[in-house]
Amino acid sequence: MxxxxxxxxxxxxxxxxxxxxxxxxxxxxxxxxxxxxxxxxxxxxxxxxxxxxxxxxxxxxxxxxxxxxxxxxxKPVSIEDMKEIYEILTGLESTAAALCATNGLNNDQLSLMRESVTAMDEALQQDDLIQWAAADERFHRYLVEFSDNQRLQKLVSNFIEQSHRVRMLTLKMRPKPNSSNKDHLDVINAIESNNAETARLIHHQHREKSGRMLISLLENFGLNHM
Amino acid sequence: MxxxxxxxxxxxxxxxxxxxxxxxxxxxxxxxxxxxxxxxxxxxxxxxxxxxxxxxxxxxxxxxxxxxxxxxxxKPVSIEDMKEIYEILTGLESTAAALCATNGLNNDQLSLMRESVTAMDEALQQDDLIQWAAADERFHRYLVEFSDNQRLQKLVSNFIEQSHRVRMLTLKMRPKPNSSNKDHLDVINAIESNNAETARLIHHQHREKSGRMLISLLENFGLNHM
DNA sequence: TAATTTATTAACGTATACATTAATAAATCT
DNA sequence: AGATTTATTAATGTATACGTTAATAAATTA
Missing domain, CATH: 1.10.10.10 (Winged helix-like DNA-binding domain superfamily/Winged helix DNA-binding domain)
Incomplete structure (x- = not known):
């Protein structure tokens, strides 16, 4: 020893x-x-x-x-890879959102989530995309962590890692993420109201929108392999 | 060489x-x-x-x-493990169902899925749970395979493996799976109609019902670790 | 007798030797 | 000159030696 x-x-x-x-x-x-x-x-x-x-x-x-x-x-990441990864992240994170609503979160947890959205707002106002991305990542991490499903947490972490380089590469190419903040706030509200189906739906739509936007951007810039 | x-x-x-x-x-x-x-x-x-x-x-x-x-x-599998696994399988398979509907399946694929449900019907009539389980597994495998997402396919495979022993252990303890067949048929019909949201919803409800039934059974039999 | 300390053993993590084999260079043939 | 065959080399898969260390047995102490 x-x-x-x-x-x-x-x-x-x-x-x-x-x-x-x-x-x-x-x-x-x-x-x-x-x-x-x-x-x-x-x-x-x-x-x-x-x-x-x-x-x-x-x-x-x-x-x-x-x-x-x-x-x-x-491993180079293709557009097809990103499609697959986002399809899975959409399914898993929506599940996490619904689980949060079903199980209920305590005030500390809700506060942490709200704080991350506030930080996103402030970063947007300051035109600081790096800070915004960090706050956005915190929100998603809380969502998954508070779902209280260890396996789901590990999976999402892994896929976030697989897509990390592409997301960093495209951070400044994307349009200003104006609606993300509102989407996240809506999810938090649905979670707070223990409304699982609403939480799932809102987050699912958010994720699908984000995914489509990113795939479209990759196609438009001709970024086939990254 | x-x-x-x-x-x-x-x-x-x-x-x-x-x-x-x-x-x-x-x-x-x-x-x-x-x-x-x-x-x-x-x-x-x-x-x-x-x-x-x-x-x-x-x-x-x-x-x-x-x-x-x-x-x-x-690795022993606890009830908590099964909850986690089913939460993920529910999210991923619903995603697969929606992807099948969005992307569309050809007639061969739809036939294969329908055949597996027919085999489930026949197995039920013959009171053959082993055959039923095999046909049910085929249905789920087709669903995931035809979603055309390799990562999702691998993930589902892995979680099916993690839960395999528990599912085999409880096969004959479960009530007769009368509604599974109808659920699966409804999903196939929604897929055929390219109705992604319906396919997702039906399969999600099916999976949640199955999961609740299994967890309840494990709790009732006092099967805390398997 | 129970608690603590020390000694022992074997499991594991790692380094490296060695056999196998995939890629490529060189040689040969047409 | 291009195609085919053979030779060579180095990467990898595996076996095993060896150092580290976790668990437990044995010895010691209170």
Whole structure:
């Protein structure tokens, strides 16, 4: 057992997984080039075994793809991929909204959600899209977290990660997200009234609208692979 | 490269994964006992590396759980787990139903779905629950497959696997599934009419009803962990 | 006898050796 | 020059050695 004053050492495979994922999501690794297991091991300064385990995990999560004899590369995301991802996120988040309404949220939870929408409003007024995106992400995260379904939470997290690079790439290309704030507020109100079907419907419509807008934008800019 | 007449050898890790999963789903491994990596390797007649990779994958898919120094065991499924799983399946399958209606299905696809409902009818008449379950599974599989969303298909597969043992355990405890057949037929009709919202609603209600019935049954029988 | 401390053992995480094999370079043939 | 065959190389899958460490047995203390 470790001495009292030191916490358990994080397994190298976990570390490899975290670092690779961060590099992918932060665009430090790109879709254009492959890296073999050996190259990744050298980059992460560890042996192939933990590196390999981390790569297998990331491949299963859809963030990288493995090509025989060529190693891994960041998985390009196509418009078709985004359609699939948004279809699932729409279904799951609507479910989360309905669950929140059915189970009921306490005042702290409702406050947190309202605060995130307020932060979205303020960010819009200041024309700060980065802040707006951060607040919007908080809202969606609360929605899923407060649904109290661990599996749903993990799934949504994963798909948000799969679509992260595309969403960051297109943040400033999108029109000003004026109606998002109102949609979110409507959802919160429906949740507060324990109106599951209304919460589901509003959020579903919001998500479908957002999805259509994003797909349309990708098509218009000719962004077929990202 | 392999000689022409032999197909590429399946990696041992894949084989380990398939065999372990089959044993779990067929109740050849039980929730009551742990097996170390070494014990599993001996059982599967291969070294620890492919075994370990397979075990990690199954753990991430929620079919087993790993306990430090004690190895793996089949993950018991609680009522809470079943609630979560059904909440997700409800959301995803409803999405699939709506996608089928939106995208439209061809006559072959509609026929396959109708045939599975016919098989459900016949199985019910013959009081053959096993056959009924098989036909019901086909219907659900078609629904998801014909939604044309690969990610959704994989997810649903995984959750169906997580709940498989509980569903098999309770098959003969459940009341006769009289309304399932009609529900499924109604969904098919809505899909045929390209009525996405109706397809979604009907399937959502069906799934919620099934879920409530199953949870209620588990609670009544006192089946807290399976 | 119960609690605490120390010792032991085996499970696991990782490193690396080795066998297999996929991609590609080189050689050969037409 | 292009197509085909053979050779080569390095990536990957797997086996196993080894260091770390978690659980538990044994020893010690109160």
């Amino acid at each position: 470790n001495k009292k004053q030191t916490k358990p050492k994080e397994p190298l495979a976990n570390k490899a997984y975290r670092e690779l994922k961060r590099k992918i999501l932060d665009n430090e690794l790109h879709t254009g080039s492959h890296m073999t297991e050996q190259e990744v091991s050298t980059l992460l300064e560890m042996s192939r075994t933990p590196t390999r385990e981390a790569m297998l995990q990331l491949a299963r999560e859809g963030l990288i793809e493995l090509k025989p004899r060529h190693g891994m590369r960041v | 392999n000689k022409k007449q032999t197909k590429p050898k399946e990696p041992l890790a894949n084989k380990a994964y398939r065999e372990l999963k089959r044993k779990i789903l067929d109740n050849e491994l039980h929730t009551g006992s742990h097996m170390t990596e070494q014990e599993v390797s001996t059982l599967l007649e291969m070294s620890r590396t492919p075994t370990r990779e397979a075990m990690l994958q199954l753990a991430r898919e929620g079919l087993i759980e790993l306990k430090p120094r004690h190895g793996m065991r089949v």
